[in-house]
Amino acid sequence: MSSKLSLGWLGAVSLCVALSAVAQDKPGDFKSQAPLTLSGEGPWYRLELPLDVLLQASQADLRDVRVFNAAGEPQAYALARQQAQTREQQNLTEVKWFPLYSSAQAGDSSPSVRVQSGANGTLVEVQPATQLEAGEEVLRGWLLDASGIKAPLQQLLLDWTSERDGFQRFSIEASDDLQHWQSWGDGQVARLSFADERIEQHEVALPGQSARYLRLLWNTPQSAPVLTSAQLQSSSTSSLPSPLVWSQPLRGTSAKAGEYTWQLPMGLNVERVRIDLKEANTLAPATLYGRRDSSLPWQTLNNGLLYRLTQNGQDVQQNELQVPGQTVQQLKLTVDERGGGLGGEAPTLAFAVRGTQLVFLARGAGPYTLALGNPSAVAANLPLTTLIPDYSPQRLKELGQAKVEGATPLTPATATAAAGAVAAGPDWKKIGLWAVLLLGVLALAGMAVSLLRKPAAKS
Structure with a gap:
């Protein structure tokens, strides 16, 4: 009996979840709304959320942000926090x-050399370790200075x-020291002539590691060519600071000096x-301090x-402090007064997120509207890879763009819209869904009563 009851309750819960999924958000559920203008090629559009728009949200994780079409239907969307970018630079x-x-008798063994280098490790001279007689020396390869x-x-x-x-x-x-050598594999270049055609291959891939010196040893003795050019292509990666959005200056208070x-x-x-x-x-x-509310330390x-400071008639200043990105709603700055302080009145502060x-x-007809400000809204955003099946960072940059119209775009949802909704009469769809839910619960209760009244089976 308990097993049947458990299955019944599971069915009721599943029904509730299904009904919740069917019920959709409406524009009137959100306190602030703003029209959007679209440009570029759709159907996906990318919107950079200004900070004054973000501040209209009721929840810090933006779970209450939505986009609606002209019919008031919510659009599928994803949120993407902008990350620090990297830039790769290649140099030749x-x-x-x-x-x-x-010597000719040395065979395939690596030649021993005596080197002379500068103070910074740059090679000045490379000579055989032992003196070779004229006619005995064989060119085995080349030593490249990449210091x-x-x-x-x-x-x-190579050329x-x-x-x-x-x-x-x-x-x-x-x-790195001309004493210990690590294999980086084999290389091959070519220059071929046939009739009036000429084929040349000068490039050899390297493993993308750093080294001060490279040694090229030809596989067959006496076959090394005379080089006329040697170039190395290197790449360096640098990090660009993550894009930040700055607020307007905030006024502060000062309880004590x-x-x-x-x-x-x-x-x-x-x-x-x-x-x-x-x-x-x-x-x-x-020293800068932060906390979420007054009840916390x-x-x-x-x-x-x-x-x-004023130097050579110009202002030089350092007025920013980096914050580790944790959630705060209150900030406090304490200053060592021995440096002169900042005065009795609190300075203004701007923050960046x-x-x-x-x-x-974009689905359905426009215009499209951005809505925020619903404390009871649940997260409805999708992962970018789900929203855009062929997603890639480059693909994201190529999407159409959406912008919030006007300098002060967000306005509270008007009471007129709510009154219009009331005048239109009751929402029969929602009433019907709740009626189905109620009937399901009553049926479950009837099944439970029936099972309880059934006499226990005799052993």
């Missing part, structure tokens, strides 16, 4: 090369005299703050030296 560098000789390149090596480009046409095969080894507090409009993941230093020649060692976010993009799939 001419390098010095030095011949590696050995001036501080980035991973991606490609080797050589025309006396050595055909395929040129060699091994590649890398070292050297202590200033600010109240943010809502709990936000603050990444940076900027203090307005009004007076020249201000010097203030400071202050937590140290960062400390540093704030200053605004990481930019957020909203991507939506």
